[in-house]
Amino acid sequence: MRESTMDEKLSAGEFEALTGLTPKALRLYADRGILSPAWVDPVNAYRAYDRAQVRHGISLHLLRRAQVPMVELAKADDFDFEGRRQAVASQRLIEDFHLDVAERIAAFDPDDFVAHHSPAPALEWIGVVIDLGIPDDIDGRVEAFSGLAIDAPAVDRAFEELLTDVGAPPSDIVWTAVPEATRNGGGRMLIARPASPHRKPPTPELVQAHVRSRTGREVTATAGTLPRRLEITFTSAGPDDPGPVEEAALGYLHLLAFEHHLQQHQLTAIQATPRQLVRGASLLDGPAPISVFDAHPPAGL
Template sequence: MNDALTAGEFEAITGLTPKALRLYAERGILAPVAVDPINGYRNYQRAQGQHGIILDLLRRARVPVAELPSTSDFDFDARRQSLALQRVVEDFYLDVAERVADFDPSNFVAHSIETPAMNWVGVVVEIGFPDDMNERVEAVQELAVDTPTIDRAFAKALAELQENSANIVWTATPGDGKTSGRAMVITRPTSQVLDPAARRHLESQIHSSTGQNVAVAAGTLPRRLEVTFASVASGDPTPADEAAAGYLHALAFAHYLGQHKLTAISAHARQVVDGPALFEGPAPVSVFDVQLR
């Protein structure tokens, strides 16, 4: 019995297309046993049929090409676990999106207070997430460890400069508008705008304590109106409610600005914790800053 198969015969057995066979050969996933040096025709062995069929079915199951096996072995249980995790995440975001779709400004009560100018210093923390779900989970876990560590080192280094007597800390997005979603600034008030030498000292001390390379920025929040929102809903919030809150508060703020013809200082809220550290006080409150007339 002749075990050799032409590319066309192999395609008929496995369901793979010529394009797929060329791609898999280039990636080293499924290589022909021989290629004619004159006409470039590829030949396969009949024993490769099982592998080819598996590859075709895995692609129908939407397994990425990068995860396709170069042998007939494939970790089906790990893939099922990954899909289950992805489904949980998708359902969660569907729940969050549904709550945002049901937004009603009458469900939120605005509170505002006129606040004096405040100097601040902040540590920029990168928070970019990969597309792969498992890698994203690992990135979140690392962030959950790294961020409190950086925050504690930041507070300690600032105390060495005899700053940060105020019992408050907040996070915000960088003011350039180019890194939204990929970075945040852990921020604390200061008695004065720190000069470059003081900022370099903070960067050095934080790196010494954590091994993390961070950038330190400083500035002044102008005299302003601070606006917060409270939901009129009763009962304990679900995780989806908590995740949707930031989006709903942003929509409520946009409605508030239009209703009162006001101008925002920043498009994003500051997440303010009334305590000495981000993760050692009460839950953060979304605070929106508005220009005073």
């Protein structure tokens, strides 16, 4: 540290009063190399600052009040104010969107939804599980979901292609769901099709290798049985052309409608979340996916 004259030197207390920084903040910034004192007494460890550091200290105080992350404070002398404003504006848009969706959920009325029941027999199925790898940060999540929008249909096409190659008859439905074993994690997605009752399914190794060779994605092959069930869907008198908020809220609203329906009719869910079913040969064929909830059929059905 350079030598400071008495006229340039400020005690820690004086520096705190001028900048608005707290003793805790000054210690933290010193530990992280963001703002170090100009002088430290070797005997009593008292800290002192240059008057020339006041502007930097005030800037740090204001940036923290603006909720700038600690990791960005090291660049306070050359801070990207416009970039930060854009990030704040984007974050605000996201917050407003989620507030709007939450407000729509808070206004849920079960009478707005009509339930439709379809008894269905047991169904053997085969499928692939994609590890979504969704990170916690917003930018990472946007990037991951954008990639998934491309990868999931590609995986589905490769899966469909393999089943055709091994002689399985074409399927008229495909669905996606959260695998039961990882339902609480939410970090995986199942793509499933009915298994052919007349053909031996391809081995898991063959499925995984084929999808990897076509898409570069690692998947896990799996199979199971949908038990005899009551398939339940919901319709509502919503707008013909719903906006983004209504579309985002609809999945949650259907979950709430399903929970209400279970209680009203004393039904038991087979799984808590719905399958997103497409009536077509692939995820890109046919109409938009519909949410199908599965419940155990009532006695006598």
